[in-house]
Amino acid sequence: MKHYTLVTGASKGIGKAIAREAAARKHNLILAARSQNLLSQLAQELKQQGVEVETIAIDLLKDTSHTDLFNEVEQRGLSVNILINNAGMGNYGKFYKVPLEEHLTTIRLNNEVMVRMAYEFITRNKGKEHRCYLLNTASTASYQPVPKMTVYAATKAFMLFFSQGIRFELRRSNISVSALCPGPTHSQFFEPAKMDDIWHKNAKYMMTAESVARIALDGTLRRKAVIIPGFFNKLGAVSAKLAPQTIATATSGMLFKG
Ligand SMILES: NC(=O)c1ccc[n+]([C@@H]2O[C@H](COP(=O)([O-])OP(=O)(O)OC[C@H]3O[C@@H](n4cnc5c(N)ncnc54)[C@H](OP(=O)(O)O)[C@@H]3O)[C@@H](O)[C@H]2O)c1
Known part of the structure; x- marks a missing residue:
């Protein structure tokens, strides 16, 4: 059976760039997101790269989406050996000013859906002969509280801890787990998150999705535990770990004050 790399959130931004990078490395691909036209x-x-590419348009926020997606993959006779668990969203503003439903949707997509996807992938692949790779997209926001993006940063801290925990549990298995922690990256993330103004000002400090994708796939295939693309993002993550948490929080609060 041919192996495929399944990328969630493949229609835009970092997921799209990872799909392009994977195709250049001759991976067969399954592209998943809601926007069928963009996926097509x-x-x-x-396909111009000579690889096989399937698309599955799906809203991952639906309760059964994780099983629906993997069942659809199986029905098409495909096998996923790499999962890029990437679809995510953010929101911006003081916690109490953002509608509660927006916070809960962010938690659901960034955590519950990613956990469900990881569970399906692991239970369907553990013990198989082929080597498998799971990449969960976290963020440099995983390393400290981020005022005005408090819920988002907390979901990303969860993903970092979750990834490291299951990585250890699976250390003697055929499945390697990595966490990707990008810093600010050019993508469409900032529009729905209503952060356009902040990032227009800081655009020159942002990485391209293409360079994040290259580093992400390199790290995943080398079975790195945590992948932080870019020198300044690494420096920021290390500083946030070393600094007292009140100072790390105040610093990110200044950066994200808008
Ligand atoms: N950009 C950054 O600065 C940055 C930094 C650190 C971490 N990240 C993380 O990187 C990941 C990708 O973000 P991005 O920057 O590439 O953002 P993006 O350009 O907004 O892309 C988000 C992707 O997720 C998909 N998606 C959103 N809701 C979905 C749903 N309900 N069901 C299925 N797919 C859904 C979108 O596709 P459809 O709209 O077609 O469904 C899109 O393909 C996220 O986990 C984000 O938190 C981003």
Whole structure:
């Protein structure tokens, strides 16, 4: 059976760039997101690389989406040996000013859906002969509280801890688990998160999704535990770990004050 790399959130941003990078490395791909038209366009482009590309349009916030997605993959006779668990969202503003439903949707997509996807992937692949790779997208926001992005940063801290925990549990298995911690990266993330103003000002400090994707796939295939793309993002993560948490929180509060 041919192996495929399944990328969630493949229609835009970092997921799309990882899909392009994987196609350049001759991975067969399954692209998942809600926007079928964007997935189809990307599939057409990537097939030019001589790889097989399938698309599955799905809203991952639906209760059964994780089983629906993996069942659809199986029905098509495909096998996923790499999961890029990437679809995510953010929101911006003081906690009590953002509608509660927005916070809960962020928690659901960034944590519950990612946990469900990881569970399906692991239970369907553990003990198989082939080597498997799970990459969970966290963030440099995983390393300290981020005022005005408090819920988002907390979901990303969860993903970092979750990834490291299951990585240890699976250390003697055929499945390697990595966490990707990008810093601010050019993508469409900032529009729905209503952070356009902040990032227009800081655009020159942001990494491209392409360079994040290259580093992400390199790290995943080398079975790195945590992948932080870019020198300044690494420096920021280390500083946040070493600094007293009140100072780390105040610093990120200044950076994200808008
Ligand atoms: N950009 C940054 O600065 C940055 C930094 C650190 C971490 N990250 C993380 O990187 C990941 C990718 O973000 P990005 O920057 O590439 O953002 P993006 O450009 O907004 O892409 C988000 C992707 O997630 C998909 N998605 C959103 N809701 C979905 C749903 N309900 N069901 C299925 N797919 C859904 C979107 O596709 P559809 O709209 O077509 O469904 C899109 O493909 C996220 O986990 C984010 O938290 C981003």
